[in-house]
Amino acid sequence: MNTTNNSTEHTVKAFDSDISEMRGLIAEIGGRAEKSISLAMKALADNDYDLAREVVKNDKQIDALEEKIDRMVIQTIALRAPMADDLRELVATLKISGVVERIGDYAKNIAKRVAVIDNNLHIEPASLLPAMAQAASQLVDDALTAYATRDADLADQVCERDRVVDDFYNTIFRSLVTHMVDNPKHIGAGAHFLFIAKNLERIGDHATNVAEMVYFAVTGENIGERERGDNPSDPLYSED
């Protein structure tokens, strides 16, 4: 049964309204995480400290939402003892809320670097970061759309497209290292940009995690392990 047919309602109507409330909360936390990414990148581009601080403040709401979702999922599992696709959806919701919270953390981490990067330096490879952020953010958006619409195909595509973000990362990584070798005075700022690229790469991975969860919730099967763009030769590579 590779489709979910959520058209049939539960005999206990309150269960349906709990589920739709949780879906709404995931949409909300996801929307906030995406916003954090775009605001963090804007703060970085404009060297806007106030905006960066706003991202940090925003993150508290994301944390609060995660807690709220977790509480609700746990309560629903306890009260309704869900089965089959309901159970899978609730487990996915629980995991997705945690993953999206981490995405928010990465955006916050990017925002925190705004104050410490000397933006008078011209570091060419960093100019790719906005496009990379755009690609990562789009993955998050698509993963959440896949969740909202129970779309296993879209979830599958997200996993596939994570390569694009990984490729960005590898390109930026190499060119930044080269740039730093040639311009030792830029090493401080260059290192920050490296971390920002790494954060965006991790956001892409987490979008993939969300997509995997969606795929499982919808189909009951794990998505086929595919080759990840993780580059073991990357000195910043870490499985966190």
Place this chain on the structure above:
Amino acid sequence: MTTETTTITNKMTTRNVDVFYGEKQAINGVSIDIDMENVTAFIGPSGCGKSTFLRTMNRMNDTIPSCRVTGEITLDGEDIYAPSMDVVQLRARVGMVFQKPNPFPKSIYDNIAYGPRIHGLASGKEELDRIVEKSLQRAGLWAEVKDRLNESGTALSGGQQQRLCIARAIAVDPEVILMDEPCSALDPIATAKIEELIHELRGKYAIVIVTHNMQQAARVSQRTAFFHLGTMVEYGDTSEMFTNPQEERTRDYITGRYG
């Protein structure tokens, strides 16, 4: 050591079993294998035929005049509907706990001792006492009745009566135990004791349990069969059935979308 040990042998099999009450067909072409290694749960909406099918497995339905069974049911490869089959012996080998507790109007002690006595399982009073105590212990009833073994079984509460019937069923050391909603009248502690008993008996006896409690089915069984309108819709590993059922009707039922 060989890998032979993992071979699962079927204790009971049914093939194309139909059951009729007069003209009305209650079970339609059910084929299932029951093995010793796994506890099998039967689930399905009220009236779908779980009890009817369960009763065919030790010929309890013989007592219902309008009831007719076709198809094949075997115990250790032997056709239980063959004329040579001794029904009393069959019911000792395939014990049953009914949906409604049905203690004999006799003492608690005699309710348990009756089976072992007629089947000659105890060599003397002492051994019979031991069987009675052990059976009551396993059914989680001993502590409550040990000082009143001579009182009538019918004087017990509904839940106690049910445990008495479970004790009675296991007292004759059957090979197969069929339980029809054994916990429906029990409180959570007594229910947990029965579930513990099922875990304990698993592997020694082949066990089939009918339950309306999905969590119970998920907890105690390794195989689950879903019945609907007299047919067996899906039969598979319990873990799969409850996380990823293959049939839409199963999904609708276990997730509470039925009807």
